[in-house]
Amino acid sequence: MMLLFFLFILFLFVYDTCQFSPDGRLYQNSVLIGTRLYVFGGYTGKLEYTNETIYLDLTKSFDTSRPLWIKDITGTAPINAEFGTACLSPIDNSTVYLIGGVAFNETSLQYFKPPLIYAFNSVESKWTILNASGFASFDSNTTNIYNDMQAVMRHSLIYLFSGTNTLKPSESNLSTVSTLVTTLNIYNTKTMTWLFFNFSNTPTPREGYTANLLKNGHIVYIGGTETPNGASRETNVNMNNIPVFDTDDLIWILMTTSGDPVASRNSHSAVLTEDGKIIIFGGESGYGFVKVSPDLAILDTNSNPYEWSIPNIPPENKPPALAGHSSTLYNNNYMLIIFGRRTSNQPVTSTEVPLINDIIYVFDINNLVWTSTFSSTPASGQCTTHCVIGLVTAIISLLIISSIGIGCYYYKVKSINIFSFLCICRNKKPFSFLCICRNKKPFVNSNDPLR
Numbered sequence: 001m002m003l004l005f006f007l008f009i010l011f012l013f014v015y016d017t018c019q020f021s022p023d024g025r026l027y028q029n030s031v032l033i034g035t036r037l038y039v040f041g042g043y044t045g046k047l048e049y050t051n052e053t054i055y056l057d058l059t060k061s062f063d064t065s066r067p068l069w070i071k072d073i074t075g076t077a078p079i080n081a082e083f084g085t086a087c088l089s090p091i092d093n094s095t096v097y098l099i100g101g102v103a104f105n106e107t108s109l110q111y112f113k114p115p116l117i118y119a120f121n122s123v124e125s126k127w128t129i130l131n132a133s134g135f136a137s138f139d140s141n142t143t144n145i146y147n148d149m150q151a152v153m154r155h156s157l158i159y160l161f162s163g164t165n166t167l168k169p170s171e172s173n174l175s176t177v178s179t180l181v182t183t184l185n186i187y188n189t190k191t192m193t194w195l196f197f198n199f200s201n202t203p204t205p206r207e208g209y210t211a212n213l214l215k216n217g218h219i220v221y222i223g224g225t226e227t228p229n230g231a232s233r234e235t236n237v238n239m240n241n242i243p244v245f246d247t248d249d250l251i252w253i254l255m256t257t258s259g260d261p262v263a264s265r266n267s268h269s270a271v272l273t274e275d276g277k278i279i280i281f282g283g284e285s286g287y288g289f290v291k292v293s294p295d296l297a298i299l300d301t302n303s304n305p306y307e308w309s310i311p312n313i314p315p316e317n318k319p320p321a322l323a324g325h326s327s328t329l330y331n332n333n334y335m336l337i338i339f340g341r342r343t344s345n346q347p348v349t350s351t352e353v354p355l356i357n358d359i360i361y362v363f364d365i366n367n368l369v370w371t372s373t374f375s376s377t378p379a380s381g382q383c384t385t386h387c388v389i390g391l392v393t394a395i396i397s398l399l400i401i402s403s404i405g406i407g408c409y410y411y412k413v414k415s416i417n418i419f420s421f422l423c424i425c426r427n428k429k430p431f432s433f434l435c436i437c438r439n440k441k442p443f444v445n446s447n448d449p450l451r
């Protein structure tokens with residue numbers, strides 16, 4: 001009996017203990033690795049910055065208000081950071097590079113600089129701090145913290161334009177001490193060195209922008225804030241001037257746009273569709289999480305100039321206005337909007353926890369509707385680690401249970417004593433219904449050592 005109960009508990013453990021409802025967070029990094037949507041770090045408003053690595057298994061359907069998050073316990077990050085950037089290696093589709101960000105020491109209550117670049121091996125859930133010599137953008141001996149930039153990886157190179165150096169970041173006040181990084185830095189993941197070029201026509205430095213890599217090798221930089229002409233205060237970048245870096249010819253191109261007017265913003269998110277459209281969502285218009293409009297806009301990069309359009313989307317299941325969230329495109333079908341903070345005019349305070357979003361929202365990009373359920377067609381012919389564990393557990397359990405059954409049967413009915421040590425039907429209550437021998441002819445054997 002105890003054995004069955006133990007197995008039952010084991011089942012629950014294997015399937016359920018890793019699933020949980022995470023705290024809401026913002027300025028996290030999210031990366032799609034195969035069918036898993038990973039989320040690293042972020043600011044939770046409770047424990048300050050989290051080192052959690054969590055993921056959603058997108059082969060499973062879910063209700064968007066109750067996504068089935070799984071905590072990758074062995075994959076807990078060595079650093080609790082926010083405001084950094086992450087990208088997936090296209091070379092193995094399993095290594096994630098995390099760069100910069102702001103870390104927080106819960107003992108000293110001080111902000112500190114995380115490693116400039118570290119990597120997550122998603123197969124082994126293992127972190128490595130990488131060599132990062134040659135980073136030219138700022139004096140690496142200062143306490144400056146490099147953050148709020150967006151990395152893009154193509155082949156073995158990571159492109160990292162601008163971003164900011166802050167002494168002590170203040171999410172609520174963009175005018176606090178920060179110096180924008182002026183260069184495009186490139187990290188060679190093969191040689192583990194930073195390359196430095198002084199490209200002509202480098203756009204004005206900026207932070208809080210998005211970067212998407214088109215199929216033709218162009219990186220499209222949308223929005224963010226800048227300090228034009230040495231202004232002391234950052235202003236939002238014009239959404240109609242879009243710098244593009246050509247990673248083949250190593251030149252900057254300034255693209256303009258036509259179409260619908262889209263309000264300037266920073267801390268928004270953007271995904272690229274198969275047909276070259278960039279869908280942006282959310283963001284703030286500057287100080288203290290001021291809402292922007294429209295929430296969602298689409299940039300068609302197939303035309304010159306690029307063209308903005310604002311689709312007419314039914315209000316059902318629409319998310320609140322968010323900033324500091326992240327988004328991911330899955331199956332060229334769903335745009336998942338992950339965590340973030342509701343925008344309003346309130347500055348970040350310790351009472352902001354209710355403003356931090358702890359669920360995800362799903363936009364169906366083909367039908368241009370917000371949906372309350374994420375329905376996934378499981379990848380066929382693929383068995384994930386969990387599936388293998390599940391299968392093996394099921395087979396072993398089946399074997400054990402049938403052995404017990406057979407054991408009981410022989411023990412009670414055939415009077416053969418093999419498996420008798422496993423017999424669960426000896427004590428009639430309370431799980432005696434499990435026992436196949438219960439209604440068989442009562443067996444009496446005075447030699448039975450158990451009697």
Ligand SMILES: *[C@@H]1O[C@H](CO)[C@@H](O)[C@H](O)[C@H]1NC(C)=O
Nearest residue numbers: 047051076077078079080106
């Ligand atoms: C992650 O953060 C928690 C909470 O601050 C801490 O107890 C734990 O030691 C950290 N884990 C690692 C691997 O740094």
Ligand SMILES: *[C@@H]1O[C@H](CO)[C@@H](O)[C@H](O)[C@H]1NC(C)=O
Nearest residue numbers: 034088089090091092093094
């Ligand atoms: C990685 O994923 C991309 C996009 O799905 C695919 O084109 C590429 O072949 C994959 N590379 C490897 C090494 O699996």
Ligand SMILES: *[C@@H]1O[C@H](CO)[C@@H](O)[C@H](O)[C@H]1NC(C)=O
Nearest residue numbers: 104105106107108109110112
């Ligand atoms: C955090 O601060 C404590 C106390 O100042 C210090 O001992 C510890 O090394 C710091 N941890 C990190 C990761 O910097």
Ligand SMILES: *[C@@H]1O[C@H](CO)[C@@H](O)[C@H](O)[C@H]1NC(C)=O
Nearest residue numbers: 130131132133134191192193
């Ligand atoms: C880091 O890179 C520098 C320069 O390429 C090299 O001299 C050094 O040996 C490397 N260190 C490690 C630990 O790989």
Ligand SMILES: *[C@@H]1O[C@H](CO)[C@@H](O)[C@H](O)[C@H]1NC(C)=O
Nearest residue numbers: 135136137138139140141142
């Ligand atoms: C940073 O500090 C190291 C060791 O103290 C020194 O060798 C190096 O020259 C310094 N770099 C800069 C840019 O000051």
Ligand SMILES: *[C@@H]1O[C@H](CO)[C@@H](O)[C@H](O)[C@H]1NC(C)=O
Nearest residue numbers: 172173174175176177287347
């Ligand atoms: C932002 O920071 C600047 C400089 O520290 C300060 O003068 C200003 O009052 C701050 N604004 C807000 C809204 O906190």
Ligand SMILES: *[C@@H]1O[C@H](CO)[C@@H](O)[C@H](O)[C@H]1NC(C)=O
Nearest residue numbers: 136182183197198199200201
């Ligand atoms: C890049 O080149 C420009 C002139 O072409 C020069 O003004 C600027 O200082 C250079 N930047 C760096 C970081 O070397």
